[in-house]
Amino acid sequence: MEEKKFSLVGVIGSGVMGHGIAQTAAKFGYDVIMHDIAQEFLDNGLRMIKEGRYGLERAVKSGKMEESDASSTLGRIKTSTNLDDLKYCDIVIEAITEDEKLKGDLFQKLDRVLKPDGIIASNTSGIMISKLASYTKRGDRFIGMHWFNPPQLMKLIEIVRGPETSEYVLESVTKMSIKMEKVPVTVNDGPGFFTTRYIDSWLMEAFRMFENGVAGIQEIDKMSKLAFGFPMGPFELSDLVGLDTMLHISEYMFEETKRPEYAAPSILKKLVYSGYLGNKKGSKGGWYDYYKIVKQ
């Protein structure tokens, strides 16, 4: 069977990932409806699409994009706070807060609203796809589509095949990823899939070493880059991801696996509880800001 050709794409969540996914899909010709719970979040997402570090204005200024392509990209993105407006979407990519209960409630509603042959793709960092699909009656049309930050730039899309995901849906989402000039790699379901299971234990261990006084934030980031050739150290990377998202992920990974390497150290909790969420809207700052003003 030939793959399903998408034209209308829904993106739920307009935060760190959602706005970048919406921008990327629109850039490659898809009509996009971006949905969030409040207009102010959508306005912030649109502002990031226009003026953000990976946004359209900078792409034009640096000669990576024609002005006319930037304005047609923007013209393809509509916003709505009403979930019903997503009913005719061929695929809906969910990028809301990494919380199973929140995602589950949303999927139950979306399953009722979305047309029967519409596909639901979750950008969860690691919640099992079989679990998320269980909130719907369309396990065969449910898939993991795990993008990386920033979505406008990062090439990999980790495609997670749930036990019920149909070959047709896998093929369609793979082709869509290739059309957006991404590199899709398919994995099977499991907590954290491949990428999050691999990176999360490494990040938590770096936080623990800092907590135990082995080395400072700057030193650990510097050594990670110079010793191992990583483009970013663990503190820089987690500031980019969002520390609240990082905490949600490690709590989930620990809960599912009961393995100590995934347990979040209290130092990460301390930052999140006091409003240091990394480089995102509404945050007081990240690791580097926190330790400028607070002694451990």
Ligand SMILES: NC(=O)c1ccc[n+]([C@@H]2O[C@H](COP(=O)([O-])OP(=O)(O)OC[C@H]3O[C@@H](n4cnc5c(N)ncnc54)[C@H](O)[C@@H]3O)[C@@H](O)[C@H]2O)c1
């Ligand atoms: N940040 C990263 O680097 C990264 C990378 C890959 C995957 N992810 C995953 O992407 C998802 C989103 O992460 P993020 O970093 O963009 O989070 P974020 O906190 O920046 O944005 C989440 C957005 O979802 C909205 N939202 C919450 N509940 C909603 C609901 N019921 N309906 C509609 N909108 C709702 C919020 O208002 C917010 O705008 C998470 O599952 C996360 O694990 C994040």
